[in-house]
Amino acid sequence: MPEKLMLKDVSVMVDGTTLTESARSVDIDTSAEELDGTAFGGSGWREFEPGLKAGTIAVEFYQGFDSGGVHDTLWPLSETQDSFEIRIGPKGDTGASDNPVFVGEVKLFAYKFLQGEVGQLSTNPVTFRLTGAPTLNDT
Amino acid sequence: MSFYKVIGPVPYRNHPPGSTFEADLEEKAEERAIRRKAIELLERKPTSLRDGSWTLPKKEEGSDA
Numbered sequence: 001m002p003e004k005l006m007l008k009d010v011s012v013m014v015d016g017t018t019l020t021e022s023a024r025s026v027d028i029d030t031s032a033e034e035l036d037g038t039a040f041g042g043s044g045w046r047e048f049e050p051g052l053k054a055g056t057i058a059v060e061f062y063q064g065f066d067s068g069g070v071h072d073t074l075w076p077l078s079e080t081q082d083s084f085e086i087r088i089g090p091k092g093d094t095g096a097s098d099n100p101v102f103v104g105e106v107k108l109f110a111y112k113f114l115q116g117e118v119g120q121l122s123t124n125p126v127t128f129r130l131t132g133a134p135t136l137n138d139t
Numbered sequence: 140m141s142f143y144k145v146i147g148p149v150p151y152r153n154h155p156p157g158s159t160f161e162a163d164l165e166e167k168a169e170e171r172a173i174r175r176k177a178i179e180l181l182e183r184k185p186t187s188l189r190d191g192s193w194t195l196p197k198k199e200e201g202s203d204a
Contacts, residue, residue: 013152013153015168015171015172016151016152016168016172016177017147017149017150017151017172017175017177018149018150018151018153019149021149066148067147067148067176068147068148068149068175068176068177069149072175073175073177076171076174076175077171080171082167082171084168084171085168093153
Protein backbone atom coordinates (compact mmCIF):
# COMPACT_ATOMS: atom_id res chain seq x y z
CA MET A 1 0.00 0.00 0.00
CA PRO A 2 1.46 3.40 -0.92
CA GLU A 3 2.42 5.73 1.86
CA LYS A 4 -0.15 8.32 2.86
CA LEU A 5 1.87 10.71 4.94
CA MET A 6 0.29 12.29 7.95
CA LEU A 7 2.38 15.22 9.10
CA LYS A 8 3.55 14.55 12.62
CA ASP A 9 7.31 14.84 12.91
CA VAL A 10 8.20 17.49 10.36
CA SER A 11 11.54 19.03 11.31
CA VAL A 12 12.34 22.68 10.78
CA MET A 13 15.87 23.98 11.15
CA VAL A 14 16.62 27.63 10.48
CA ASP A 15 20.22 28.82 10.29
CA GLY A 16 21.28 25.79 12.32
CA THR A 17 18.74 26.26 15.07
CA THR A 18 16.03 23.66 15.52
CA LEU A 19 12.61 25.30 15.60
CA THR A 20 10.62 22.11 15.10
CA GLU A 21 8.67 22.41 18.31
CA SER A 22 7.59 25.95 17.47
CA ALA A 23 6.35 25.21 13.95
CA ARG A 24 2.81 24.19 13.13
CA SER A 25 2.58 24.27 9.35
CA VAL A 26 4.85 24.27 6.32
CA ASP A 27 4.34 24.97 2.64
CA ILE A 28 7.23 24.54 0.21
CA ASP A 29 6.51 25.76 -3.30
CA THR A 30 9.11 25.49 -6.06
CA SER A 31 6.87 26.20 -9.03
CA ALA A 32 8.02 27.47 -12.39
CA GLU A 33 6.40 30.36 -14.21
CA GLU A 34 3.95 29.34 -16.91
CA LEU A 35 4.94 30.78 -20.25
CA ASP A 36 2.22 30.80 -22.84
CA GLY A 37 3.63 29.37 -26.04
CA THR A 38 0.35 28.98 -27.86
CA ALA A 39 0.66 29.16 -31.61
CA PHE A 40 -1.53 28.55 -34.61
CA GLY A 41 -2.35 24.93 -35.26
CA GLY A 42 -2.98 24.01 -31.66
CA SER A 43 -6.51 22.77 -32.30
CA GLY A 44 -7.89 25.25 -29.84
CA TRP A 45 -5.61 24.33 -26.94
CA ARG A 46 -3.17 26.62 -25.24
CA GLU A 47 0.39 25.40 -24.91
CA PHE A 48 2.57 26.28 -21.96
CA GLU A 49 6.26 25.97 -21.25
CA PRO A 50 7.83 26.16 -17.81
CA GLY A 51 9.79 29.37 -17.25
CA LEU A 52 11.92 30.58 -14.40
CA LYS A 53 11.57 28.76 -11.12
CA ALA A 54 11.19 30.35 -7.74
CA GLY A 55 11.05 28.87 -4.31
CA THR A 56 8.83 30.09 -1.52
CA ILE A 57 8.80 28.41 1.85
CA ALA A 58 6.04 29.42 4.20
CA VAL A 59 6.27 28.26 7.80
CA GLU A 60 3.82 29.18 10.50
CA PHE A 61 5.44 29.34 13.89
CA TYR A 62 4.03 29.91 17.32
CA GLN A 63 5.61 33.19 18.31
CA GLY A 64 7.93 33.12 21.30
CA PHE A 65 10.55 35.45 22.70
CA ASP A 66 12.56 32.93 24.72
CA SER A 67 16.24 32.32 24.18
CA GLY A 68 16.78 30.14 21.11
CA GLY A 69 13.15 30.61 20.16
CA VAL A 70 11.38 31.93 17.11
CA HIS A 71 11.96 35.65 17.57
CA ASP A 72 15.48 35.19 18.87
CA THR A 73 16.40 33.21 15.77
CA LEU A 74 14.42 34.99 13.07
CA TRP A 75 14.56 38.65 14.03
CA PRO A 76 18.30 39.07 13.33
CA LEU A 77 17.84 37.32 9.98
CA SER A 78 15.02 39.69 9.16
CA GLU A 79 17.15 42.69 10.10
CA THR A 80 20.40 41.76 8.38
CA GLN A 81 18.80 40.25 5.27
CA ASP A 82 21.59 37.68 5.20
CA SER A 83 21.06 34.44 3.35
CA PHE A 84 21.12 31.32 5.49
CA GLU A 85 20.28 27.65 5.34
CA ILE A 86 16.87 26.17 5.99
CA ARG A 87 16.25 22.44 6.36
CA ILE A 88 12.83 20.86 6.44
CA GLY A 89 12.37 17.12 6.81
CA PRO A 90 9.02 15.40 6.34
CA LYS A 91 9.78 12.91 9.11
CA GLY A 92 12.60 14.43 11.10
CA ASP A 93 15.98 15.80 10.14
CA THR A 94 17.70 12.51 9.34
CA GLY A 95 17.82 12.20 5.60
CA ALA A 96 16.80 8.87 4.09
CA SER A 97 15.29 7.61 0.86
CA ASP A 98 11.86 7.74 2.51
CA ASN A 99 12.64 11.05 4.24
CA PRO A 100 14.22 13.48 1.80
CA VAL A 101 15.25 16.54 3.77
CA PHE A 102 14.74 19.75 1.82
CA VAL A 103 17.84 21.95 2.13
CA GLY A 104 18.02 25.41 0.67
CA GLU A 105 19.75 28.75 0.99
CA VAL A 106 17.11 31.37 1.68
CA LYS A 107 16.42 34.91 2.73
CA LEU A 108 13.68 35.88 5.11
CA PHE A 109 10.94 38.12 3.80
CA ALA A 110 7.63 38.27 5.65
CA TYR A 111 8.09 38.40 9.40
CA LYS A 112 5.42 39.40 11.88
CA PHE A 113 6.71 40.57 15.22
CA LEU A 114 3.37 40.10 16.95
CA GLN A 115 -0.11 39.20 15.85
CA GLY A 116 -3.13 37.55 17.36
CA GLU A 117 -6.11 38.22 19.51
CA VAL A 118 -7.05 37.95 23.10
CA GLY A 119 -6.92 34.47 24.54
CA GLN A 120 -5.32 32.92 21.46
CA LEU A 121 -1.82 31.64 20.85
CA SER A 122 0.15 34.15 18.84
CA THR A 123 1.44 32.75 15.57
CA ASN A 124 4.05 34.10 13.21
CA PRO A 125 3.59 33.18 9.54
CA VAL A 126 7.02 33.55 7.99
CA THR A 127 8.00 33.52 4.33
CA PHE A 128 11.44 32.48 3.12
CA ARG A 129 12.53 32.74 -0.50
CA LEU A 130 15.15 30.49 -2.05
CA THR A 131 18.24 32.22 -3.40
CA GLY A 132 19.19 29.26 -5.59
CA ALA A 133 18.40 25.66 -6.33
CA PRO A 134 17.57 23.55 -3.30
CA THR A 135 18.86 20.05 -2.68
CA LEU A 136 17.28 16.99 -1.17
CA ASN A 137 19.32 15.13 1.40
CA ASP A 138 18.06 11.57 1.16
CA THR A 139 21.05 9.61 2.39
CA MET B 140 37.89 23.48 11.63
CA SER B 141 36.76 24.74 15.03
CA PHE B 142 35.28 23.38 18.21
CA TYR B 143 31.99 24.74 19.53
CA LYS B 144 29.67 24.19 22.45
CA VAL B 145 25.91 24.43 22.16
CA ILE B 146 24.94 26.90 24.88
CA GLY B 147 21.39 27.65 23.75
CA PRO B 148 18.34 25.73 24.96
CA VAL B 149 17.65 24.09 21.58
CA PRO B 150 19.80 21.92 19.31
CA TYR B 151 22.19 23.60 16.92
CA ARG B 152 22.72 21.70 13.66
CA ASN B 153 21.33 18.64 15.42
CA HIS B 154 23.84 18.90 18.27
CA PRO B 155 21.91 18.86 21.54
CA PRO B 156 22.20 21.61 24.14
CA GLY B 157 25.36 21.26 26.21
CA SER B 158 27.19 19.17 23.65
CA THR B 159 30.39 20.08 21.86
CA PHE B 160 31.04 19.59 18.19
CA GLU B 161 33.64 20.17 15.54
CA ALA B 162 32.65 21.98 12.37
CA ASP B 163 33.81 24.26 9.64
CA LEU B 164 31.04 26.83 9.84
CA GLU B 165 30.65 29.55 7.26
CA GLU B 166 31.90 32.80 8.79
CA LYS B 167 28.58 34.65 8.82
CA ALA B 168 26.63 31.64 10.11
CA GLU B 169 29.12 31.30 12.96
CA GLU B 170 28.89 35.00 13.74
CA ARG B 171 25.07 34.92 13.88
CA ALA B 172 24.96 31.78 16.02
CA ILE B 173 27.44 33.23 18.50
CA ARG B 174 25.63 36.57 18.59
CA ARG B 175 22.31 34.96 19.44
CA LYS B 176 24.06 32.76 22.03
CA ALA B 177 23.22 29.47 20.31
CA ILE B 178 26.86 28.34 20.44
CA GLU B 179 30.19 29.45 21.80
CA LEU B 180 33.55 29.02 20.18
CA LEU B 181 35.82 26.80 22.25
CA GLU B 182 38.84 26.54 20.01
CA ARG B 183 39.80 27.64 16.55
CA LYS B 184 42.08 25.21 14.80
CA PRO B 185 44.20 26.92 12.19
CA THR B 186 44.23 25.22 8.85
CA SER B 187 47.62 23.58 8.48
CA LEU B 188 49.37 20.60 6.98
CA ARG B 189 50.54 17.95 9.40
CA ASP B 190 54.23 17.11 9.27
CA GLY B 191 54.85 14.19 6.97
CA SER B 192 51.42 14.39 5.37
CA TRP B 193 52.70 16.00 2.19
CA THR B 194 55.48 15.71 -0.36
CA LEU B 195 56.76 17.97 -3.05
CA PRO B 196 56.02 16.94 -6.64
CA LYS B 197 58.76 14.81 -8.17
CA LYS B 198 60.90 16.46 -10.81
CA GLU B 199 60.31 14.86 -14.18
CA GLU B 200 63.37 13.62 -16.11
CA GLY B 201 64.53 16.10 -18.69
CA SER B 202 62.55 18.88 -17.13
CA ASP B 203 64.20 22.12 -16.20
CA ALA B 204 61.48 22.98 -13.71
